[in-house]
Amino acid sequence: MSFVERHGLWSDEQKEAAKHLRRIVEEQELEVIRLSFPDQHGILRGKTLVASEALASLESGCTITTTMLAKDTSHRTVFPVFTAGGGFGMREMEGAADVLMVADPTTFRVLPWAPTTGWLLCDIYFTDGRPVPFATRSLYRSVLEKLGARGYDFVAGLEVEFHVFKLDDARMAPEDAGQPGQPPSVSLLSHGYQYLTEQRYDQMEPVLEILRRDILALGLPLRSIEVEFGPSQCEFTFRPTVGLTPADNMVLFRSAVKQIARRHGYHATFMCRPKLPNVFASGWHLHQSIVARAGGGNAFMAKDDGEILSTFGRHYLGGLLEHARASAVFTTPTINGYKRYRSYSLAPDRAIWGRDNRGVMIRMLGGHGDPATRLENRIGEPAANPYLYMASQILSGLDGVDRKLDPGPSADTPYETKAALLPKSLREAVFALNDDPFFREALGAGFVDYYVHIKNAEIERFQAEVSDWEHREYFEMF
Secondary structure, eight states: OOHHHHHTOOOHHHHHHHHHHHHHHHHTTOOEEEEEEEOTTSOEEEEEEEHHHHHHHTTTOEEEEGGGGGBOTTOOBOSOTTSGGGGTTOGGGGGGOEEEEEEOGGGOEEOTTSTTEEEEEEEEEOTTSOBOTTOHHHHHHHHHHHHHHTTEEEEEEEEEEEEEEEEEEOOOSGGGOSTTOOOOEEEOSOOOOSTTOHHHHHHHHHHHHHHHHHHHHTTOOEEEEEEOSSTTEEEEEEEEEETTHHHHHHHHHHHHHHHHHHHTTEEEEOOSSOSSTTOOOOOEEEEEEEEETTTOOBTTOOOSTTOSSOHHHHHHHHHHHHTHHHHHHHHSOSTGGGGGOOTTTTSOOBSOEEETOTTSSEEEEOOTTOTTOEEEEEEEOTTSOHHHHHHHHHHHHHHHHHHTOOOOSOOSSTTTSOOOBOOSSHHHHHHHHHHOHHHHHHHOHHHHHHHHHHHHHHHHHHHHSOOHHHHHHHTTTO
C-alpha cells in the first residue's frame, strides 16, 4: 500500500482529482511540477520535480527537511535543530530530519506564466502518517472540522491591497546578497492620490492586465481590479469561497503576483508599509460569514425586523472583539504591519465594530433578510498567513457564541469610542497572545510557544538594529 492509502490521507474527491491531473500532465506534456507547502509565514516552499517523478510521488510523498519550519522571516533557522528534540521537544524534529510533502490533488493547476509547469499544494506529515503540528494548513483544516462538527462552513471573500513598482535595479551584485539581501530599487507606476480615477487606472493598466489575465487563468475567483489611494498601489478583490479554498487562493495569489510581475520587469510587494516617500500602507480586509451545511442559510442573517445581525452573528462578533488583541499576531504578524494602525486613517486602532463604517475594526454589512450579511475584518495586513488569520477568526467567533458575548453598540465615531486599543507593535501583540489563555488552549500550547519563539527571534533582530531615526536623534545631540 502507498503512504496515502496506508494512512487514509485522501478523500474520494482527491482520488478522482489525482486521476484527472495525471491525464492533464500527459495531454499537455508538462515537463515539471512544483510541490509546495505554505510555511509558518504563509510563504510557499517546496521542490520542483520532473513530471514523471512528481507523478510517482503523488501517493508516496516527497521528502523535505524539517528546518523549513524552523525559520523566521529572514530565513534564519531560529531553533537549535541539532540538539535533543530540535528545540521543539520532539524527536521527529531534531537533526534536520525529513518529513513528507503529500500533494492535495484538488489544488492542481498549470501555471500560465510557465506553461510546461504544473503546481500542487501539499500537506506535510511525519513518516507515521501524523500531520506535522506546526503546519498551518493542517491546523486550519482542524479548525474547519470543529466548525463542521457544529453543522457550519466558513465563507470568506478577500480584499487585498498591495503595491506594484517598476523594477529599476534588482540589486544582484554579490555584495548585495545577505540574509536578507538588499531590497530592489524601484520607481512608481503612478503618483497615486487620485483614488479610483480612470486616469490612474489607465496608467497602471499594462501591468494590471498582465496580472489579471494570469490570475484568471489560474482559476482564482477574481472580482475586481482597483487603483488604491497611494502611489503605485492597487487592490484585487475575490468572490467568497468556502473552507480551505480562500486561504489556498490567497497564498497562490501572492506567490503568483510576485512571480508574474518579476518576469515582466516589475516588483510587487505585499509588505504593509514600504519605506518609500509618499507610499501608503496596505491592508487585507477579510469578509467572513458562517453558513449552515443543512440548507446553506447564512447564520449571520437577521430574521427579525429591527435586527441587523442574528443572535449567533452578534455573539460571533463579540468573540472577534474579545480576542482582537490576542489574535493580532496572526492577523498582523510583521513588525512593519503595526505602522498601519493609526487614528483617522481608514485603518482600525481599537477593537470596535460599526455598521458600514470604514474606520472600525469590524465593518458589518447586510441586514435583516439579506443573505449576503457578513463581517468585514479590516485588521489584517496583506503579508498575514491566511491559514492562521482565518483560523483565529473562526476560533474567536465560536468562543463568542459559546460564551454569548455581547459586542456592544455600533461605534459611529470609531476613533473616539472607548474600547481596547489594538497592539502598537509586534512585541505588544506577542505579549497579548501570551496573556490570553484562550488561544493556548484552542491552538495548543505547543503551537503557540512555537509561533511566539519565531516572532521573538524577529523582534530581537529588529531591536539589535540601530535605526535611521535613532542616529539622527542622538548622534549629534549627545
